[in-house]
Amino acid sequence: MDTAEKIKIGVIGVGALGHHHARLYAANPGAEVVGVFDVQSATAEAVGREYGLPVYADWRQLAEKCDALSVAVPANYHMQATLPLLEMGKHVLVEKPIASTIEEAQKMVETAKKYNVILGVGHVERFNPAMDFIRKYNEPPRFIEAHRLATYPPARPGLPRRGTEVSVIVDLMIHDIDLMLTMVDSEVEHLDVVGIPVLSKTEDIVNARIKFKNGTVAQLTASRVSQEPLRRFRVFQEDCYISMDYSKRFAMVIKRNKLGVARKDVVLDEKNALEEELDDFLAAVRRSRETGVLASPRVPGEQGLKALELAIAIETEARRYNASYGYYQKEM
Secondary structure (H helix, E strand, C coil): CCHHHCEEEEEECCCCCHHHHHHHHHCCCCEEEEEEECCCHHHHHHHHHHHCCCECCCHHHHHHCCCEEEECCCHHHHHHHHHHHHHCCCEEEEECCCCCCHHHHHHHHHHHHHCCCCEEEECHHHHCHHHHHHHCCCCCCCEEEEEEECCCCCCECCECCCCCCCCHHHHHHHHHHHHHHHHCCCCEEEEEEEEECCCCCCCCEEEEEEEECCCCEEEEEEECCCCCCEEEEEEECCCEEEEEECCCCEEEEEEEECCEEEEEEEECCCCCHHHHHHHHHHHHHHHHHHHCCCCCCCCEHHHHHHHHHHHHHHHHHHHHHHHHCCCCCCCC
């Protein structure tokens, strides 16, 4: 690709996830990585050396030279880091969750509209090969069951453990909330939620039963204090049951036929979901530049906001439940 056609991209926040943004952009023929920035200068320097990228001590100087930027800072700083970039007229891909509060997310979405720029949200599971598979069986679900279990994140010198600045709902369960909302075209009717903090100040393990007005029911479980990781998503349709194991890249379909039921096992395509997410963002920026009409990435800010709104509702119900039964809650 001609250098003039490449999207000039920068990465703000190159820690646990952001350094992968930098790595993949550096290998992308459609991107020209202007540089990286991190408040931890040693982290930025290490990433710059590893991938041969310029390191900036001032995020604004970096942003001024970019067409678009990835923001991969802790969730409670998403608005603080993203809003000035949008106001500069830069397209932004911010990692999930879009923000740590609904009010912050709304402000980000409104600002992107005001300045006519792209605001994408990094719900990477939308690009998981398991989702490519389930789209082939695009029938209204009757019941959805998801388990997303992870080990407790390691300590970081001078910083909170990754993700614990928000509850496990906003950190991990929001992935499955977002996927669920792409499948269910209905409003939530009722929530039953149990969740507790175990090792951090916010909820570390949560189970939510979600009843939609169209009759669909979802049961979501998320934990960041499990002994073994697990990422499983099951969908029950009228005449079909689909089970997907993300980590094993395996899916199973049991479907009704004239003879009874038939089972089909499927090995999901190998692909890098984050790489596809970044490709999708770059493509939206490129289409916007070529056509003069703002293009939408697969997960625009509005959808990131919708997922956060339900995540916060689940979080609120968990805390209401604990308060109503007098269960111990660590000081938030």
